[in-house]
Amino acid sequence: MARRIESVHKAQLALGKHGLAKKENPTFAEFAPRYLKYSEANKPAFSVERYYIPRTLVPFFGRHRLSEITAYTLEKYKQKRLGAKLKKSSINRELGLLKSMLTTAVKWELVENNGARDARLFKLDEPPVERVLSYEEEEKLLAACDDPELLFRAPHLKPIILVAVYTGLRRSEILRLRWADIDFDNDVLIVRKSKSRAGAGRLAYLNTLLRSTLQQWRQQVQGEWVFPSPKNPQEHVGDIKHSFYRAVKIAGIPHLTFHQARHTFCTRLDAAGVSLSVIQELAGHASITVTRHYLHPAKELKRKAVELILPSRKEAEPATKAATPAAQSEIRGQEESLQLVVQ
Numbered sequence: 190m191a192r193r194i195e196s197v198h199k200a201q202l203a204l205g206k207h208g209l210a211k212k213e214n215p216t217f218a219e220f221a222p223r224y225l226k227y228s229e230a231n232k233p234a235f236s237v238e239r240y241y242i243p244r245t246l247v248p249f250f251g252r253h254r255l256s257e258i259t260a261y262t263l264e265k266y267k268q269k270r271l272g273a274k275l276k277k278s279s280i281n282r283e284l285g286l287l288k289s290m291l292t293t294a295v296k297w298e299l300v301e302n303n304g305a306r307d308a309r310l311f312k313l314d315e316p317p318v319e320r321v322l323s324y325e326e327e328e329k330l331l332a333a334c335d336d337p338e339l340l341f342r343a344p345h346l347k348p349i350i351l352v353a354v355y356t357g358l359r360r361s362e363i364l365r366l367r368w369a370d371i372d373f374d375n376d377v378l379i380v381r382k383s384k385s386r387a388g389a390g391r392l393a394y395l396n397t398l399l400r401s402t403l404q405q406w407r408q409q410v411q412g413e414w415v416f417p418s419p420k421n422p423q424e425h426v427g428d429i430k431h432s433f434y435r436a437v438k439i440a441g442i443p444h445l446t447f448h449q450a451r452h453t454f455c456t457r458l459d460a461a462g463v464s465l466s467v468i469q470e471l472a473g474h475a476s477i478t479v480t481r482h483y484l485h486p487a488k489e490l491k492r493k494a495v496e497l498i499l500p501s502r503k504e505a506e507p508a509t510k511a512a513t514p515a516a517q518s519e520i521r522g523q524e525e526s527l528q529l530v531v532q
Contacts, residue, residue: 213299217258218251220299224290236361238286240428245283246290255300258291263308277311284310319485322453326442327354333439343432345416348406350433350450356393357454357472360447364425366415368407376400380473391473455483 221242228235249266250258263284270280284305291303322330333339334347352363362380370379378393395403403415410417414425433447451472458468469480 259304260308329440333436353450
């Protein structure tokens with residue numbers, strides 16, 4: 190009876206019944222190239238994933254079978270990255286990418302389940318920093334890009350920063366730009382792929398400074414990419430993190446992330462009185478709510494706003510007669526100023 194039961198059970202396994210069919214279960218190093226091909230064809234964030242997967246995830250998880258990657262494995266990775274002085278927010282992004290990759294492996298039936306699904310990310314207690322670039326800091330940052338070391342290693346840094354500050358494009362959108370995407374006759378720049386669906390296929394516009402900068406840059410490079418890789422002109426620049434932070438250090442300005450150039454773009458438009466709906470379209474945001482998150486009025490504007498509500502001596506006295514036309518005009522001017530600051 191035992192032998193008959195064994196033979197039946199083997200037959201069921203061979204037929205893959207009861208969900209017990211054997212999965213491929215490759216190592217993470219074997220799975221990573223297959224995932225990157227999928228990412229290149231389907232995901233706007235491919236340029237970011239292409240950078241992080243081989244440089245951070247494969248060295249640690251490469252020898253593990255996909256089924257061997259568990260919440261405990263991720264916990265060991267977290268501690269190792271903390272020991273390397275990496276920020277918790279950066280570690281969370283890496284872990285999020287890894288969990289997404291394992292979810293894809295389950296969909297492809299390469300492994301039975303995602304063992305890292307229940308792994309916990311770091312809880313971030315630090316509030317986001319309201320940081321935008323002032324015009325004075327912008328001048329110092331651009332001057333730092335002319336440092337001989339940076340000019341040799343990252344000659345593309347200055348035009349990339351100018352595109353970020355004056356169009357609000359995301360880093361991945363900037364690095365993937367082709368010359369075919371820029372219409373100098375109409376001062377239009379086409380964003381073909383974006384992080385969000387709302388930003389896909391939108392138009393950005395070139396001001397006079399940016400148009401002249403890109404035209405001059407066009408004479409210095411060859412090929413289809415606006416910002417080709419110095420190592421391989423057939424590909425675009427992969428990442429500018431280290432060169433950007435080096436420029437910030439040389440400039441001697443407070444800490445600044447590249448993404449805060451996008452916040453700077455939105456904030457400057459808001460300060461100039463541009464409507465939220467226009468800012469939303471230019472930035473490629475999915476909603477006005479997201480756009481508001483990017484607006485950080487300068488401290489000077491906030492100081493002026495609270496000063497506007499101080500009563501003057503005449504206003505503090507009981508009114509015995511109607512205000513004069515001049516006084517009414519002054520009040521209307523103060524109300525309009527306050528409304529502009531609040532917006």
